[in-house]
Amino acid sequence: MTAADRTPVTVLGLGAMGSALAEAFLAAGHPTTVWNRTPGRAAPLAAKGARHAPTVREAVAAAPLVVTCLTTFEDTRRALEPAAHDLAGRALVTLNSGSPAGARAMAAWAAGNGARFLAGAVKNVPSAVGAPDTLLYYSGDRTVFDAHAADLRVLGGDTVHLGDEADLAALYEMAVGAMLLPALTGFFQGAAALQARGLQARTMVRFAGKWLDMISALLPVYAAEIDSGDYTDAASTVDLFRAGAAHDAELTAETGVDTAWAAPLNDLLERAAAAGHGGHSVSALTEVLRGPRAAA
């Protein structure tokens, strides 16, 4: 395939991630048009061969595949509003964070304007865009995904379609993303504890990495327990974690580090034990977290 055969693409929104997306398209030889509300962000891309569209209408009109990378679905809709009548027949792919409800509203708006819509998420940092194992997942119109899978794979080799419902990517984004801040906060707490002893955070990085590898290896086991609802064959029980709950107070006493943020986790363990899960796998916390509406 020569550059002339590449699908022309438009990228709207040139923050760190949007710029990385546009660069990946340029590097793969796609004729690439860019637009940003504050035009200064377009200059480095223009220097690499991107066409800088002065208005969002011209940007949308420039390509059959329009990829947006704005902060929210609301921002995206507001930015696209002047070009709403130019969207008909084009593939519109949003890559931003947002709720499933936001994705559904966006899908309805896109459909109302005749656009063929995918809502996606980049599961990585901007510097990883374009790498063979970088994951992006999309949900919405399968025919759009099939038509542009090769184009989208330019952004990351691990490109997945989750299903035809446009809100699935946002749902998975929330589901998978729920580990991030809690895991990082645990790391930061550990770093603060080491600093209290005059030790450097970098000395725990290798150990923390192996610990995350171990957690990763446990996830299929926990998922199988959760899917089956059978928590009885437990490698690590709720009671084992309850026994470790006292360590928070000990760490505070030892290092002065604030562990109060973790108290609700210990409360969840107590609620699981009260519900009869003490001897069950810690994955039974899923039963406590699941709301009455979901259980109904």
Added chain:
Amino acid sequence: MTAADRTPVTVLGLGAMGSALAEAFLAAGHPTTVWNRTPGRAAPLAAKGARHAPTVREAVAAAPLVVTCLTTFEDTRRALEPAAHDLAGRALVTLNSGSPAGARAMAAWAAGNGARFLAGAVKNVPSAVGAPDTLLYYSGDRTVFDAHAADLRVLGGDTVHLGDEADLAALYEMAVGAMLLPALTGFFQGAAALQARGLQARTMVRFAGKWLDMISALLPVYAAEIDSGDYTDAASTVDLFRAGAAHDAELTAETGVDTAWAAPLNDLLERAAAAGHGGHSVSALTEVLRGPRAAA
């Protein structure tokens, strides 16, 4: 080295982890003596060639290297009390969870009885014991570690001495371990959210694994920020995470899943922003978690 050259070892405490340790020593050809408070746990190991000592005194007397795997330091001391006068000159290695203060008390007790002491931790699950990349770290008397490093490496190829202070392993254990329950709870919350939509937890495992890989890749960056105290070159700012805080309520509205446990994490972000870290790296949360005593 023939089996006859292997250091005789004694393992006290035959729960899942203790049994795995004893099995690894047996598999490597070490003459292995085992003891457990409830003797039934010793039978499977005896069938594999372990000597089952009927009393803790006989167990300790059987080997120059005594490895304990009891639940707490208090349990360990209580179990060892009848054999306290048999410990002189032996290497005593504890592998249990506990606080730095507990490790210091254990070290003092061991020293008082003439034992040469290491406090360690197995950073993995019992089934990983003996694997080449399984991590165990130890702290305490370096000469004991050097004398028995080859023996201890039988339990996991990634065997590390953290320093001569006996409580360092417990400190690192708490520091590194602080990621576990928060990260898992995030995963369980995500699983509950998928179930609310009729989707299986297993469908997010691959994505969650890649997400943990990405978190792992970020840790050296965050550690460097924390060690330098310079949070200004931020890939992900406190404000970016604050913008995501609203997702918790949206997820609850969407799926009925209980996200209240994560509210204190959002409070930490607000405290960091109030302290002037809004535009700084999220690793600046370390500054908020660090207590006044540690900062003094």
